[in-house]
Amino acid sequence: MTKTQATLDEINRLTEQLAPADQAYFTDLQLYLSTAGLFYDEAQLNDQLLNMLLDLREANQHGQSARAFFGNDPQTMGNHLIQQFPQPKLRDQLGLFSLLLGISWVFQILSSPQTAGGLSLNLVAFILVPILEICAIILIIRILHTSIYPNNHHQWWPYLLTGLIVTITISLIVILNSWVTVGWTFLIPDPWHTILLAAMAIGATVYLLGALLHRWRHHQA
Amino acid sequence: MKQSQLIKGVLEGCVLAIISQGETYGLMQALHHHGFPSLVGGTLYPLLAKLEKGGDIVSIKKPSPDGPARKYYMLTPQGKETFQNFQHQWSQLSGHVNQLIDEVHSNDENPGHPG
Known part of the structure; x- marks a missing residue:
């Protein structure tokens, strides 16, 4: 499992533990940031989200909701965060x-x-x-x-x-x-088109088996 | 004037001040504790991202006993310089503002002697 996937799994796990209103607030923000562009660094974005989520979890323990903790304008916060994303390589x-x-x-x-x-x-x-x-x-x-x-x-x-x-x-x-x-x-x-199709079929099969094996190992871990 | 507008200009310096005291996480609580009770994440997180992108602070992840690794912030040499500049500017600005307010108070007490 990649580091980015591990961070994303952690975000999903922690988000599920939030109250429904906080869950909605945070998933909207997550989606807003994730769809800001195709090429932003996913690892950095997920690190940012996980950090905010951990702080929110602590704020929850002090009785603060996501709206009270982050503010009433998640879109503006999202826009300001997007402005600070590094330019995609x-x-x-x-x-x-x-x-x-x-x-x-x-x-x-x-x-x-x-x-x-x-x-x-x-x-x-x-x-x-x-x-x-x-x-x-x-x-x-x-x-x-x-x-x-x-x-x-x-x-x-x-x-x-x-x-x-x-x-x-x-x-x-x-x-x-x-x-x-x-x-x-x-x-x-x-016979080149047959060779090309066979190579594509083998490539797709290897990729599929690799993905299945990866998922299986992840579930075993 | 809204307090939030006044705070905007100095918040960056205050964040640098808190981080200058050592590796920090949970900045929101620290800022609430230092007299910014109305501060929300919508202001703080973009500011942290800006400072990090600008090279004034860096973050490292450290394991936490309560769960996933936490992000700790530290000042870079550039950030230390930015903080020193802020201290100098703030010292001048607050001196000027205090002097002006003192003058106003003194005029209020002695209405016949302006300036």
Whole structure:
């Protein structure tokens, strides 16, 4: 188990012990900070949250609620904390982008049509679909972030906007995959496409088994 | 004037003052104890994050007998210098303010002799 995961587990365990109102206050703050950006240092954020939670637990013992301890304006506190987050490192940003890109490409390859000559990759979709997906993810996280402390009573707008983004993204992906194919394809000939698919299947299986083993060890510990 | 507005300017120096006395955790209680009873986490935690980001304080985790490891704060050499500057500025400012208030009191007692 990584240090970050251990801290997050500790936060979850301690949050469950809070009174319902304090639990709601703290989980909202946690979600607000976590959705401030894709690339902030998760370990540092969790350290900050755990520290605040431990102080809150002590305040609880003196009869103070989360609202009394942290104040009536968690959003402003959250904004001020976000301002102090260190700028994300380029390495972390590239790492996450690569992961999203990799996942998208795996699905692109798996869903590409197989012809007599091999696997036919749609190049336009191969380039544009990951960009679309990453933009959609960033937008949805942004909506989630702003919906935690809504400024008005229209609580339905995040659902509507998220629904619209998902619908538009899926529609564009379908259009890119099915319409823009002529002259923009790349053929992976036999047997390379079979080798590529086999390598992906082995990679996914090893990853899945590794994750299961990790969870099993964590439960045993 | 609201007390919170007055406090804002000096809170940073007071936090540095408390941390300068040794490795510290539970700063909120210490500040409540030192005359800031209305201070809330919404003010303190962003300030600590700012001081840490600015290099005036560092935090280390130390095991706690009551549960998970706690974050202890310490002054850095830069933080010590910032605190010394604060002491100097505060000494000047409080001197000027006290002098002004004394003048006002003295004028109240002797209305015919302004200044």
